[in-house]
Amino acid sequence: MSLELRGITKSFGALVANDGIDLRVETGEIHAILGENGAGKSTLMNIVYGLVAPDSGQILVNDVEKIIKEPSDALASGIGMVHQHFMLVPVFTVAENIVLGHEKSGFAGRLDLNDVRARIKDVSDRFNFDVNPDDLIEGLPVGVQQRVEIIRALIYDAKVLILDEPTAVLTPQETDDLLKIMKELKSQGTSIIFITHKLREVKAVADRITIIRRGKVVGNASPDASQDELASLMVGRPVELAPDKKEHPIGAPILKVSDLTIRDITGRPLVNNVNFEVKAGEVLAIAGVQGNGQSEVARAMVNLENLVEGSILLDGKEIIGLSVRDSLREGIAFVPESRELDGLIASMSIAENLILDLHDLPPYAKGIQMSPATVLSEAEKRTVEFDIRLQSVQDPISSLSGGNKQKVVLARELSRPVKMLVASQPTRGLDVGSIEFVHKRILEERDAGRAVLLFSTELDEVLALADRIAVMYRGEILAIVPAGVSAQELGLLMAGVVHA
């Protein structure tokens, strides 16, 4: 089935989210739509799926115009969508979730699931989904939950499947599985619209690529195009994906972690006897698959973990046992793993978020009286220095894009006198332009002679930034390797394989 969009336009107030977009997806094609956060990809897909009404434009299915006013119209036309955030009821089984809204009742009004069970089995076998209709959703890994969403679309006869940022929530392994599934679906005639900003995935599966910037189609590309070319089209200027890392003298050790053990409340060690040190002017990356104890090590650096043994010396001073506030004020800049949950307060203003840590010190406060004027004027300075794009520093932080939010966190953490930067997944969920900025800024800190402790699950990021790489596996440091290590070798280490 082919899908064609002609001149789709949609504005929200002064913001033109989609500006005359034309797009054609052929039968059995994986069509990638590439664009930065806020480029208008999601709005476009919500229009196709009937969640948002366009101001003008046409949608054609198999060259016949269709009026799509709500998702049921889209489904009837053979268009299915898997949202970035899954629409599943956690306490229901797979079959119950899929039948939701289409229930059939059997004897005495009992919910009849036999039919849907059989169809799930059928789809699951056909595409190697490995999904059991009677499993509870809440017990399934994220990757499998996503397959349930795909099954739901297929069962209701979707011939064009929209996947909105499907890999954002997946581990590298799950991502590979999903890409395989996408190829399988394509080989059986389903068209896929693949929304993403991850270049490697696009190159791996897409047949054609459409690039959207600021609501407009700015070009088409074939998957043979280089990552740098695609990134430049996406951002609208030349981009250096691999930051320019200069050779740089390394100084004295700043951070010395010895025999660090962190337990959960049941006493089970999450981090076991970890030792490492970071020198001035050096980036030590701690790599590993999510959930191998890196998050806990990062949090322990500023005493956010409770059951910690061992020693963390910053410039010779013991950190363990200090309050969070005092550890930060000893000279640690801390970029937490989740900026939404731990880094920022969504309902407070940008200016207030910039001084969460220093709000009770001059110049922001005298005694307990705060000085709102200083808070605002200092915030203006920060936004210029860190190139934070905003309308007013008094707007709530939730009005900013992901990249600008992360810049706010960086601006706050780097405006104290700092000896060491601890950055945990600093570019997770960011677009190319923002990643470039964050990477540059991290290297600037290194070049200024600070110790940088980087926690990342992204191989590319680790390889691009690190001077040395420590790999964590099941709460222990498996190996510490120099920066020149190959991606394959690093991947194996992250999977727990050590060469003899």
Next chain:
Amino acid sequence: MFFGGLLITFSDSTVLKHIGHPIAFVKAGGVAVWQSYLALFQGSIYNPSLATPHDSLLAWYPLSETLVSAAPLILAGLAVALAFRAGLFNIGAQGQFIFGSIAASYVGFHFHLPVGLHVLVAIIMAIIAGALWGGLVGLLKARTGAHEVIVTIMLNYVALYFLMWLLGTTAFLRPGRRDPISPDVLPSAKLPLLAGNNYRVNLGIFIAIAAAVFVWWLLSRSTWGFRFRAVGANTAAAKTAGISVPFVMTSVMAISGALAGLGGAVHVLGSDFSLTSGTAGNFGFDAITVALLGRAQPMGTVFASLLFGALRAGGGTMQANTTTPIDIVLVIQALVVLFIAAPSVVKWVFRLKNLKTTGELAAKGWNG
């Protein structure tokens, strides 16, 4: 207002007589509704029939009553609103109010102190009593994670039965009385009247408004308030930025309790003068309503309390001057509140739900 009107119409026996004749029925209904709302206004703000040839200003007597019942409510409402902004649901304003009134009353009738100083000491003791009772909740929450709603509900019972027990002891029982009522506070401990002896309106309303200004300053201009709001909006981020969450919880509950305790003092020293088992009335619970109605903003809480005070003061007149039964008066009050508060209540409930789902999604999505 409209639903209230329907209720008045159908509960009025004179109106119901006309039920066979639609036009007469609607006419009689209109008269009944008009009279009821007029009575509500006369009972709460201005009633010309109260004016005497000597003193035409007496027509304003109902306004004085409105202010008298609003003052303690403003203070208790501020207590709830403040805690709310720090993410804590203080159901315990009632208990803190009771402790404040006990302290104020005991200082008021037991000690003999100079005019001025006496009332000041009574107020300060009430603030301390409320702060301790409220701070206890914050401390329990910070130390043990006990949920503040459960703790405050239980402490309300403790406060109420402690008060009843006290009223049975010789120290608190009014000489010559066997029913549970304490002696009146001494004149030197009473809050000064503002408009002469004919009106009950007293310094309490100014204390309440000053407290509202203080809470506004605290929340929007002080480092303490900054921390309260930060913890209230996102505890994890506040903690990560180095704010001490246990300290915030304890201090915000202590200040909240102090405000409610001050409310108790204003009530006992300003209008009731003696303690009974029903001293706190419904103040602590109405406080939750006015705080929500005022969207947890200090000035909003003041206006919501004034509305509430007016409804309370006007209800009696509405009942006396019309054939509307007292139950319907109360239902109408509840409806007025419901229709004003519904959007904010609904919003609040939904925001809570949203927070929970995103938390769950994030926990499942990104840590998996």
